[in-house]
Amino acid sequence: MNCRSEVLEVTVEARQIDEAMLALLHTILLHRSTGKFHYKKEGTYSIGTVGTADSDCDFIDFTFVRVSSEELDRVIRKAVCEFKDGLNNSGSDGMGQISLEFYQKKKSRWPFSDECIPWEVWTIKVNVVNLANEQERQICREKVGEKLGEKVINVVEPQRRPAVSVQNHLPDHRFPGHFCEHHYEETDQRHAGAVRIRNLSLY
Amino acid sequence: MDSDLSPQDKKDLDKFIKFFALKVKMEMFVLLPTVRHFCVPSDFIAVIVYEPLLWLQTVQVIVQARLGEKICTRSSSSPTGSDWFNLAIKDIPEVSHEAKKALAGQLPGIGRSMCVEISLKTSEGDSMELETWCLEMNEKCDKDIKVSYTVYNRLSVLLKSLMAITRVTPAYKLSRKQGHDYVILYRIYFGEVQLSGLGEGFQTVRVGVVGTPVGTVTLSCAYRTNLAFMSSRQFDRSAPILGIIVDHFVDPPCSSQRPAVLGQPCNYRAPDEEDGGAFAGVQDSQEVCTTSFSTSPPSQCVCTLSPSPSKMSKPLPLDSLQLPLAPGLVAHNMCSSRVSYQPGALPGAAEVHPTAANAAQVLHAGKEGGVGVVPCQPHGAETHLTGEPPLNTPGSSGDDEGLSRSAEERSVSPSDPVEYLNAFTRKVGAFVNKPSTQITAANLDLPFAAFAARGLDTEGSDPMVQPPESPPSQSPLQASLHSQGSEGSGPQDDFVMVDFRPAFSKDDLLPMDLGTFYREFQNPPQLTSLSLHISSQSMADDLDSLPEKLRVYEKNIDEFDAFVDMLHRRQSALKVWSGS
Numbered sequence: 001m002n003c004r005s006e007v008l009e010v011t012v013e014a015r016q017i018d019e020a021m022l023a024l025l026h027t028i029l030l031h032r033s034t035g036k037f038h039y040k041k042e043g044t045y046s047i048g049t050v051g052t053a054d055s056d057c058d059f060i061d062f063t064f065v066r067v068s069s070e071e072l073d074r075v076i077r078k079a080v081c082e083f084k085d086g087l088n089n090s091g092s093d094g095m096g097q098i099s100l101e102f103y104q105k106k107k108s109r110w111p112f113s114d115e116c117i118p119w120e121v122w123t124i125k126v127n128v129v130n131l132a133n134e135q136e137r138q139i140c141r142e143k144v145g146e147k148l149g150e151k152v153i154n155v156v157e158p159q160r161r162p163a164v165s166v167q168n169h170l171p172d173h174r175f176p177g178h179f180c181e182h183h184y185e186e187t188d189q190r191h192a193g194a195v196r197i198r199n200l201s202l203y
Numbered sequence: 204m205d206s207d208l209s210p211q212d213k214k215d216l217d218k219f220i221k222f223f224a225l226k227v228k229m230e231m232f233v234l235l236p237t238v239r240h241f242c243v244p245s246d247f248i249a250v251i252v253y254e255p256l257l258w259l260q261t262v263q264v265i266v267q268a269r270l271g272e273k274i275c276t277r278s279s280s281s282p283t284g285s286d287w288f289n290l291a292i293k294d295i296p297e298v299s300h301e302a303k304k305a306l307a308g309q310l311p312g313i314g315r316s317m318c319v320e321i322s323l324k325t326s327e328g329d330s331m332e333l334e335t336w337c338l339e340m341n342e343k344c345d346k347d348i349k350v351s352y353t354v355y356n357r358l359s360v361l362l363k364s365l366m367a368i369t370r371v372t373p374a375y376k377l378s379r380k381q382g383h384d385y386v387i388l389y390r391i392y393f394g395e396v397q398l399s400g401l402g403e404g405f406q407t408v409r410v411g412v413v414g415t416p417v418g419t420v421t422l423s424c425a426y427r428t429n430l431a432f433m434s435s436r437q438f439d440r441s442a443p444i445l446g447i448i449v450d451h452f453v454d455p456p457c458s459s460q461r462p463a464v465l466g467q468p469c470n471y472r473a474p475d476e477e478d479g480g481a482f483a484g485v486q487d488s489q490e491v492c493t494t495s496f497s498t499s500p501p502s503q504c505v506c507t508l509s510p511s512p513s514k515m516s517k518p519l520p521l522d523s524l525q526l527p528l529a530p531g532l533v534a535h536n537m538c539s540s541r542v543s544y545q546p547g548a549l550p551g552a553a554e555v556h557p558t559a560a561n562a563a564q565v566l567h568a569g570k571e572g573g574v575g576v577v578p579c580q581p582h583g584a585e586t587h588l589t590g591e592p593p594l595n596t597p598g599s600s601g602d603d604e605g606l607s608r609s610a611e612e613r614s615v616s617p618s619d620p621v622e623y624l625n626a627f628t629r630k631v632g633a634f635v636n637k638p639s640t641q642i643t644a645a646n647l648d649l650p651f652a653a654f655a656a657r658g659l660d661t662e663g664s665d666p667m668v669q670p671p672e673s674p675p676s677q678s679p680l681q682a683s684l685h686s687q688g689s690e691g692s693g694p695q696d697d698f699v700m701v702d703f704r705p706a707f708s709k710d711d712l713l714p715m716d717l718g719t720f721y722r723e724f725q726n727p728p729q730l731t732s733l734s735l736h737i738s739s740q741s742m743a744d745d746l747d748s749l750p751e752k753l754r755v756y757e758k759n760i761d762e763f764d765a766f767v768d769m770l771h772r773r774q775s776a777l778k779v780w781s782g783s
Contacts, residue, residue, distance in 0.1 A: 050291065051278035053275040130773070
């Protein structure tokens with residue numbers, strides 16, 4: 001399977017899980033989001049515009065850029081919240097991972113179901129630590145901010161390599177959902193199945 | 204190339220060439236909406252069209268990331284005329300103008316890198332380069348790539364990566380905190396990238412690489428890691444007088460001693476909606492400048508531009524700088540809701556920023572918003588304290604009284620700046636050694652007159668000149684301050700006793716000043732708990748209670764073990780952070 005896999009590992013405090021996950025997931029999705037395709041006559045089309053928004057973290061000394069879409073933000077927050085709850089309730093020693101998977105949905109003929117072929121998977125491993133006093137929390141706040149910055153650079157680096165789906169499949173009417181298209185104007189323009197967030201093992 | 208194109212493509216290509224030739228003459232960067240319909244234009248032409256747009260958008264993203272504000276743009280399903288690369292990037296006209304000016308009518312290309320330098324400038328005039336963003340193109344071509352979609356999409360991804368990385372470098376946090384202490388400037392230049400100003404150990408990060416049929420575009424950033432700021436002042440410091448460093452009242456070095464190009468400030472304020480959203484190209488510089496003084500040197504005064512001095516505009520950090528303008532640079536007057544643009548004429552531009560160094564008079568604003576004028580003496584390294592303009596801090600209670608007195612003495616309404624300029628009362632600083640022939644307390648506007656001792660109108664009774672006799676003290680420090688034991692020494696000799704009268708002390712709470720209080724309570728009595736008799740009693744009690752304490756500790760031994768384990772875990776976690 002030609003699926004590109006990237007792994008990011010972060011060590012955070014319990015209250016920083018949300019923001020650290022959001023920062024990385026939004027950064028990845030920013031690079032994988034495009035505007036809405038408007039098909040016109042004569043085989044031409046135009047692409048909508050993606051807006052961006054800065055988000056400051058409250059518990060981490062960090063600011064990240066996300067796609068300016070409340071709907072997308074809600075979806076991501078919900079997934080992160082579920083992951084965090086699972087992490088807290090699992091009884092594991094504060095370790096778990098969450099994955100963001102980009103896949104291509106290939107329609108199959110009856111009676112076969114549609115085939116989901118992932119072409120890129122981002123896995124974020126989380127290691128949660130407990131801190132006692134405020135001084136350590138302050139150090140943690142700054143350190144995690146620096147680490148997240150390094151992770152963002154790690155996210156950006158693979159973008160130099162073209163995404164497999166872009167290289168092999170130019171915009172095609174059959175596969176409009178190469179990228180996550182959650183972002184435009186609150187209307188339901190999302191192509192379900194293009195992106196999946198999976199909570200993998202909590203260990 | 205023409206034989207490979209369909210008739211529709213040929214038509215589009217002709218359209219492109221005509222349009223492009225026209226636009227290169229006029230503006231070069233505005234294109235018809237048909238471009239974005241991807242009618243498969245010639246790849247070569249398309250790259251030529253996209254390239255300058257990429258430079259412009261790159262500059263916009265970088266500068267906007269250093270404005271010090273959170274950026275938020277809206278997504279749109281229909282592209283507008285200015286949304287290139289499918290990204291909603293705000294277009295700041297000033298930045299575009301600077302970028303176009305730096306391009307100087309030529310297209311960027313191979314061997315001609317575009318660099319955006321971000322630097323920090325303090326209110327004291329010191330500057331430091333923080334980072335340099337470099338967009339360059341080399342000769343390595345990717346001829347098989349399709350420009351119409353793939354290259355365009357990759358350039359869009361490149362700009363997104365740029366947005367993400369601009370929030371990661373250390374300069375971003377500094378830019379978010381810019382204000383009165385320092386501002387962030389940017390400078391655009393073409394040619395070889397200059398990294399010498401970034402100090403030792405600077406880091407580089409590659410934002411992205413995009414191959415095109417005419418060359419490979421590379422965007423990278425080099426940022427400073429050592430943010431320890433060293434002052435670059437080069438003027439001499441005179442010996443401190445009375446513990447006050449004289450260069451507080453000395454202006455920073457003149458522009459000739461500074462780097463030739465400083466750059467533009469990154470604190471643009473968008474025009475209000477009431478202004479029609481239009482950028483006011485040229486604003487008149489006739490607005491009155493109101494300045495509020497602090498006890499800091501004149502170089503730290505904050506200058507605001509407002510239609511009338513009665514409106515106390517929010518002071519902006521740019522205005523606190525004395526920006527020496529090199530030829531070709533643009534001066535920007537930043538107001539709370541207006542941006543003014545001045546052409547690069549140096550004398551005119553320099554006058555826009557009335558500073559202590561350049562202006563013969565500096566405006567002074569009182570608490571009521573009035574405007575006064577304090578003439579500045581010519582500054583120099585050898586300036587002594589007499590005749591220095593007073594530096595009052597509005598807002599302090601002591602200053603209120605001083606300022607109100609000065610307001611009463613002046614017959615001109617503070618709301619009229621011009622008349623206020625003409626009617627001036629000279630102010631004297633708190634620690635000035637006042638010559639008796641020139642100034643008396645009767646006609647002086649003393650800023651701290653409220654705290655001056657009563658009936659000290661003559662120099663002989665002036666505590667600053669003739670300190671009162673201090674009570675006898677056993678402290679050796681006190682003896683040295685008096686300097687009465689030295690041979691032939693007296694108040695008029697090289698060592699002057701200064702009665703310690705802090706600027707903002709009040710007599711309300713205690714019937715004595717701070718100096719007297721210090722002298723009297725220098726040798727407090729010893730605490731009774733430290734006496735030998737009591738300490739021996741406590742030790743006996745401790746020994747008696749020891750067995751009971753041991754029993755309690757043994758009972759809770761499990762808790763202590765768990766605590767020690769937690770400390771070990773935390774220590775290993777800290778090692779992970781510091782090591783990784």
